[in-house]
Amino acid sequence: MSHAYDPERLASPSCPLPAGSDRVTLSHGAGAGASARLFDELLWPRLGSELLGARHDGAVLPVDRGRLAFTTDTFVVSPLFFPGGDIGRLAVHGTLNDLAMCGARPLALSCGLVLEEGLPLATLERIADSLGQAARAAGVPFATGDTKVVERGKGDGLFVNTAGIGAVPDGRDLRPARVQPGDAILVSGSLGCHGAAVLSVREDLGFESEIVSDTENLTGLVEDLLEAVPGAHCLRDPTRGGVGAALHEIAAVAGLEIGLDEAAVPVDEPVAAACELLGLDPLFLACEGRALVFVAESEATRALAALRAHPLGRGAVRLGQVAAGSARVVMQTRMGTRRLLPLPAGEPLPRIC
Amino acid sequence: MRFVDEYRDPDLARRLADAVLARASRRWTVMEVCGGQTHAILASGLDALVRERVELLHGPGCPVCVTPLETLDRAQALVERPDVTLCSFGDMLRVPGSHGDLFGARARGGDVRVVYSPLDAARLAAREPARRVVFLAVGFETTAPAVAAAARWARKQGLANFQLLVSHVRVPPALEAIASAPDRRVDAFLAAGHVCTVMGTQEYEPIAARHRMPIVATGFEPADILQGLLQAVDQLERGAAEVEIQYRRAVRPEGNPAARALLEEVFEVADRPWRGIGTLPGGGLRLRGSYAAFDAERVFPEVTGAGAAESPDCRADAVLRGILRPPECPEFGRACTPDHPLGAPMVSAEGACAAYFAYRAPEPEEDPP
Numbered sequence: 001m002s003h004a005y006d007p008e009r010l011a012s013p014s015c016p017l018p019a020g021s022d023r024v025t026l027s028h029g030a031g032a033g034a035s036a037r038l039f040d041e042l043l044w045p046r047l048g049s050e051l052l053g054a055r056h057d058g059a060v061l062p063v064d065r066g067r068l069a070f071t072t073d074t075f076v077v078s079p080l081f082f083p084g085g086d087i088g089r090l091a092v093h094g095t096l097n098d099l100a101m102c103g104a105r106p107l108a109l110s111c112g113l114v115l116e117e118g119l120p121l122a123t124l125e126r127i128a129d130s131l132g133q134a135a136r137a138a139g140v141p142f143a144t145g146d147t148k149v150v151e152r153g154k155g156d157g158l159f160v161n162t163a164g165i166g167a168v169p170d171g172r173d174l175r176p177a178r179v180q181p182g183d184a185i186l187v188s189g190s191l192g193c194h195g196a197a198v199l200s201v202r203e204d205l206g207f208e209s210e211i212v213s214d215t216e217n218l219t220g221l222v223e224d225l226l227e228a229v230p231g232a233h234c235l236r237d238p239t240r241g242g243v244g245a246a247l248h249e250i251a252a253v254a255g256l257e258i259g260l261d262e263a264a265v266p267v268d269e270p271v272a273a274a275c276e277l278l279g280l281d282p283l284f285l286a287c288e289g290r291a292l293v294f295v296a297e298s299e300a301t302r303a304l305a306a307l308r309a310h311p312l313g314r315g316a317v318r319l320g321q322v323a324a325g326s327a328r329v330v331m332q333t334r335m336g337t338r339r340l341l342p343l344p345a346g347e348p349l350p351r352i353c
Numbered sequence: 354m355r356f357v358d359e360y361r362d363p364d365l366a367r368r369l370a371d372a373v374l375a376r377a378s379r380r381w382t383v384m385e386v387c388g389g390q391t392h393a394i395l396a397s398g399l400d401a402l403v404r405e406r407v408e409l410l411h412g413p414g415c416p417v418c419v420t421p422l423e424t425l426d427r428a429q430a431l432v433e434r435p436d437v438t439l440c441s442f443g444d445m446l447r448v449p450g451s452h453g454d455l456f457g458a459r460a461r462g463g464d465v466r467v468v469y470s471p472l473d474a475a476r477l478a479a480r481e482p483a484r485r486v487v488f489l490a491v492g493f494e495t496t497a498p499a500v501a502a503a504a505r506w507a508r509k510q511g512l513a514n515f516q517l518l519v520s521h522v523r524v525p526p527a528l529e530a531i532a533s534a535p536d537r538r539v540d541a542f543l544a545a546g547h548v549c550t551v552m553g554t555q556e557y558e559p560i561a562a563r564h565r566m567p568i569v570a571t572g573f574e575p576a577d578i579l580q581g582l583l584q585a586v587d588q589l590e591r592g593a594a595e596v597e598i599q600y601r602r603a604v605r606p607e608g609n610p611a612a613r614a615l616l617e618e619v620f621e622v623a624d625r626p627w628r629g630i631g632t633l634p635g636g637g638l639r640l641r642g643s644y645a646a647f648d649a650e651r652v653f654p655e656v657t658g659a660g661a662a663e664s665p666d667c668r669a670d671a672v673l674r675g676i677l678r679p680p681e682c683p684e685f686g687r688a689c690t691p692d693h694p695l696g697a698p699m700v701s702a703e704g705a706c707a708a709y710f711a712y713r714a715p716e717p718e719e720d721p722p
Binding site for chain 2 (some may be wrong): 019175269272273276278333334336337338339340342344
């Protein structure tokens with residue numbers, strides 16, 4: 001399929017929307033006509049890149065020698081807009097951060113959109129704006145993409161899938177299996193802001209707060225960290241399931257005991273208050289702009305200083321330490337006692353009392 | 354966070370724990386009644402701070418756990434009706450009935466929604482008059498006033514499409530059952546502070562007197578719980594058996610008169626089956642006749658719950674009465690886990706068995722002789 005396109009014309013913000021409807025219809029997914037107009041007039045001006053402009057079935061990228069990191073993530077957040085971001089910004093940062101955790105420098109992104117019939121085009125515009133802004137801010141192009149429309153009732157407005165590839169410089173290996181007994185565990189900032197921000201705007205909960213999602217691109221923070229501490233053992237962004245779930249996963253893969261210091265767990269006061277109210281644990285709420293860092297004890301101070309020197313890591317703290325032993329997460333409580341950190345059964349749900 | 358951090362101060366907690374150890378001349382057994390207290394005790398490891406002199410037993414105060422299978426099955430059967438929207442609190446929807454949980458019913462196409470307040474369910478009924486909205490009303494005296502408020506609001510609005518499937522339970526009959534068990538292990542109770550905030554403490558006087566047991570209405574933060582323990586141990590050492598209030602910032606002896614009046618208007622005391630314990634006389638609440646039009650059991654009499662038999666291996670009765678500690682049960686952590694609960698106390702995170710399982714100490718737990 002090929003379309004004539006004129007970047008000059010299409011880049012103009014005044015280009016009209018597809019005529020006849022202000023909402024997504026099934027014809028927007030039909031592959032021609034309205035579908036082509038949706039791409040040309042709405043998506044291209046916001047997400048366009050040289051690679052995307054080739055209008056090929058896929059993007060063809062030059063490859064250097066070395067290793068590539070490749071990741072994908074699908075975003076189904078509800079509501080689509082929340083304090084501090086929206087599904088578009090989240091979809092770009094989520095994939096860039098997965099690359100960053102692999103120690104990769106991002107090269108290109110893909111974007112797959114699943115639109116529900118009836119979605120206001122104005123909503124799609126806002127999200128496409130946000131996808132484009134986040135990718136441009138990171139300096140990473142959308143190389144390829146896809147749009148499908150599903151019947152009304154078969155989607156929740158809009159789903160976004162992004163994938164990303166990045167180049168991994170020689171010598172970097174940040175897999176969970178590299179975590180060692182004695183490693184210090186650091187986190188780049190306070191926990192649970194994203195999860196709490198999304199909960200705060202769910203209409204069925206309806207509490208008022210000033211909590212803002214922490215969604216950010218961590219590429220720069222990770223580059224600064226790895227420059228200071230090239231031998232860091234493992235990085236992880238604690239998204240769904242939060243820091244608690246991430247630590248459980250790493251303990252299981254590394255076969256080591258993770259010790260967590262309750263008094264060190266950084267939680268902003270509004271998030272702590274929301275969690276008190278709803279009976280949730282900030283350790284298990286999603287973060288979208290935080291990194292967990294495992295480094296040798298001898299490098300912990302340098303790593304912490306590198307994190308704190310970056311604007312996105314000012315709140316970095318030391319959370320605990322890895323020990324030999326069985327795969328489990330042990331909390332040193334504020335009271336000085338030790339207990340296992342249990343993994344919750346499912347999605348965090350407000351308790352009865 | 355103000356009004357919270359003060360009660361989580363580790364130094365204060367240590368001083369209180371040391372005072373408990375110093376005051377106790379022997380090892381006492383104290384039961385905390387409420388699942389919220391159980392959660393706080395295990396999350397902070399308070400049991401370990403006083404283990405030398407106090408054995409803490411987790412009580413039956415998890416409303417999710419004690420909701421009978423028959424009620425859960427009835428809720429499942431209601432969800433199968435295409436006109437019914439079933440609402441409840443989030444953790445209620447995860448509790449397995451005889452045929453899976455309500456999230457499973459939703460996956461099969463049932464209209465099941467999580468609400469944070471019963472009033473949200475009533476408002477949903479007002480907004481969607483074509484739906485029959487049923488709220489699965491579970492909880493102790495703490496939750497019941499909000500449900501009563503929803504029922505009263507619905508009656509005022511003349512809502513015909515809002516019903517309550519009521520499984521409210523009352524704390525005092527459960528304490529009576531535990532206190533009067535012939536092989537009782539419990540020496541004193543920490544009563545549930547929030548229940549007492551609503552109901553006051555007068556109902557507990559006869560239980561304390563009849564069974565010669567201290568009862569201390571206690572809060573939920575580490576310092577609250579340790580102070581409640583200190584008061585209970587002090588009474589035990591003195592040979593006293595009084596009702597005391599530790600949670601003074603919330604509890605008055607007379608409770609909350611407005612909430613009690615609301616309960617009185619909408620509900621009456623009734624015998625109720627408790628999952629794992631059996632029917633307790635006066636063990637729960639049911640809607641009064643004047644609210645019959647809002648009672649799902651009366652409006653949908655044809656919808657019943659099968660209530661399959663519990664596993665014969667489950668010792669919930671002994672656990673919930675404080676006779677058996679969960680780790681002493683032969684099935685605990687073996688055939689019975691939170692993923693595959695054999696019975697009531699393992700089904701919700703605040704159930705006694707589930708709490709023990711989740712927060713078990715990393716080292717093998719050793720009780721002093």
